[in-house]
Amino acid sequence: MPSLLRPFWIPPSGRKKRYAVRLHCPDGSEIDLAATARQDASGIVVAYYHTPLEYIDAFNLSIASLLSGYSTENDGTIVVSSGDTIVASNNPTLIGHSASDIPILRKIRTMPEENKLAHTRQTPSSLSQYFGLMERSRDFYVYSFLPEHSVFSNTPQIFLYSLIGYIILFAGISALRWKMAQRYREEQIQAQQEYAAQLKDTNEQLSIAVAQADRANAAKTSFLSRMSHDIRTPLNGIIGLLEIDAAHPEDTHLVNTNREKMRVAASHLLSLINDILQMSKLESGEITLAREALDLNRLSVEVLTIIEQRAAESGITMTYDPHSDPVTFPWVYGSPLHLRQIFLNIYTNCIKYNKIGGSISTLFTCVNTADTQVTYRWTITDTGIGMSEAFLKHIFDPFAQERADARSIHHGTGLGMTIVKGLIEQMHGTIEVRSQEQVGSTFIITIPFEIAEQATPAEPTTPSTVSTGIQGLSLLLAEDNALNAEIAQILLTDAGASVTTVSNGEQAVEQFRTNPPGTFDAILMDVMMPVMDGLTATGQIRALGRFDARTIPIIAMTANAFAEDARKCLEAGMNAHLAKPLEIDKVIAVISRCTRNTRT
Structure with a gap:
């Protein structure tokens, strides 16, 4: 590039100072810079920057080339002005014109704040309106504007898309809500059905509980009524006999007879109380069976000794079935007190409900033998009055007696068989009763035992060991x-x-x-x-x-x-x-x- 630097002003006085330099720019271009100065009182520096004309033309051309062939979407216009002269635009007809001569650019420039969107007409008489804005740099103004209709050109399409989207969204939400409502309704129906079933079960259980409570209350009422009768009867006899004795103290025979009657009544009352207490303990599970080594042969002798005396007093014969098995293992573990009570209760019933001149037979069999276990069965048969088929279903119920006069005739409480069954079941045994009216009854008792080693037998009761009394103690x-x-x-x-x-x-x-x-x-x-x-x-x-x-x-x-x-x-x-x-x-x-x- 030829040098165009030249001194343009020389101070009239003072020493002249000059400076000139050519700057090489990164893009390969060159810039010439010159300065001259003279030092005086205040100090003046005069300099100028020279821009070649061909550079200005080339620069304007490069700006215009940026926008050549460029068109904005929706009829938008871009204008670049250097000062007031339009040097570039995507609308070639505007290049070279003054920006102040174009109404819309003039309107955009006069907006109170830059970078704000202007809404104006191209000419005062024009019906078309534009939206435009201006951006200012150090040397140029950049304008951009487009017709109003272009801004909203996509509005129907957007509205349609929005409407379709809204409809789809609404349909989706509605379907989701319907599905959720359907599921909730199904859950409610299921919960209602479950509640109804549960309520039905609860009502059935309540009905059963009410029925059980009613039966329990009825049983309680019946129990209290029977106990009142059974307890008051012997008490009434005792009190009445005491009053008779008090009225006739001189009648020794009468007093002695009444004393014996009172003893019988008191014994019956004691037996009743013992039965009630034992039944209560059986129902509550409070009875504990002993585990003692016992001799079944000896226990049988003890029971039969008592029973044979009572049977003889009633004219009843006791027999032992000759087909009975031998007692292979007489020594077993068990509760002798409760075993004795079981057989005494059964034999006593056979005596009480037998006929005059009747008999009671006993058949003993060994049912099963294992390593340490043996199961024995006693079959006791009487020739008594028997029981009906209907009553056999209730024979083990508390206070069950087929005849209403049984308490008066036989002095029974109706608890004996209940206690017997409870004790046998605690021993893991069974009891079965067969009976025929006016023929007799058969009691079949099956009890398993653990085999025990033979223990040393207790000393027999002989005159030498009989109580010598408590004289002097x-x-x-x-x-x-x-x-x-x-x-x-x-x-x-x-x-x-x-x-x-x-x-x-x-x-x-x-x-x-x-x-x-x-x-x-x-x-x-x-x-x-x-x-x-x-x-x-x-x-x-x-x-x-x-x-x-x-x-x-x-x-x-x-x-x-x-x-x-x-x-x-x-x-x-x-x-x-x-x-x-x-x-x-x-x-x-x-x-x-x-x-x-x-x-x-």
């Missing part, structure tokens, strides 16, 4: 009931013993502790007493540091008459158990037996 009696204490003291004193009475367990411990060893030969201890019960008192006496505290016989006297009650007493350290009401002969025998080895 010193007894300590702990009894909280004054009447019971008075009765026991009189009976024991009449038997030859001296009796010291206390009213609770604490007094019994203190009385024993404060007296010298050997003062008392035995202690009769009630179990249920205030302040301190008999079991606790027994434990404290056994814990005293005296030699006689461990050896003195302590005998329980309690209204708790069951085997588990006796077991608790023995575990507490007592030597024997006497059930109330006390039978003086039995009391004397037990005291005599317990003191036999401690008498001096």
Whole structure:
């Protein structure tokens, strides 16, 4: 490029300073720069920048070429002006014109704020309106505008698309809501059906419970009614006989006869109470069967000894079936007390409901034998009045008696067979009853046993081991009931013993502790007493540091008459158990037996 630099002003005075340089730009172009200066009072620097004309033309051409052949979408127009002169546009007809001569550009330029969208007409008389804006750089103005109709040209299409989209969205949401509603409705229907089924089951259960409650209430009412009758009947007899004796004290024969009748009535009342209590314990699962080695042969002899005497008194013959099996394993583990009760109940029923001159036969068979198990069966048949087929279905129900007069004629409570069945089932056995009216009944009892080793038999009761009485014994009696204490003291004193009475367990411990060893030969201890019960008192006496505290016989006297009650007493350290009401002969025998080895 030829140099166009030249000095354009020389200061009139002062030393001239000149400067000139050619700058090479990164794009390959060159720029010439010159400056001259003179130093005076204030200091002046004069310089100029020279732009060649061909460069200006080339630059304007390059801007125009940017927009040549370019057209905006939707009829938009772009205009670039250098100052007021339009140097480039995608509309070639505008190049070279003055921007101020074009109304729309003039309108856009006069907007109060730059970069804001202007809404104007191209000419005041024009109906067409435009949207436009202007952007300003250092040397140029850039305008952009397009007709109003182009801005909204896609509005119907967009509206249509939006409407279709809305319809699709609405349909989708509606379908989703319908599906959710359908599912909710199905869930509600299912829940309602389940609730209805549950409600039906609950109502059925409630109906069953109400029916059971009604039956229980009816049974309770029947139970109370029967108990009231069965308890009041012997009590009425006892009270009436006492009044008769009081009115005729001089009639010794009448008094003695009435005394025997009162004894029978009291025994029946005691039997009734025992049956009720035992049935209650069976129903609540409180009865615990003992596991003792026992001899079935000996137990059978003991039962038959009692039964044969009762049968003989009623004119009934006892027989043993010759086809019976031998007792292969007589020694088994079991509860002798409850086994004895089972057979006594069954034989007693066979006697009570038999005919005069009738008979009772027993067939014994061995059903099965395993390694350590043996199963025996007893078939007991009587020739009594028998039972109807309808009653056999209820024979094990509490208080079940086919004849309404059975209580009066046979003195039965209707609980015996209920107790028998409960005890047999606790032994994992079964009982079956067959009967025919006016022919007789058959009771089939099957019980499994665990085989036991033969134990040392107990010493037989001989005259040498019979009770020698309690003559001369010193007894300590702990009894909280004054009447019971008075009765026991009189009976024991009449038997030859001296009796010291206390009213609770604490007094019994203190009385024993404060007296010298050997003062008392035995202690009769009630179990249920205030302040301190008999079991606790027994434990404290056994814990005293005296030699006689461990050896003195302590005998329980309690209204708790069951085997588990006796077991608790023995575990507490007592030597024997006497059930109330006390039978003086039995009391004397037990005291005599317990003191036999401690008498001096």
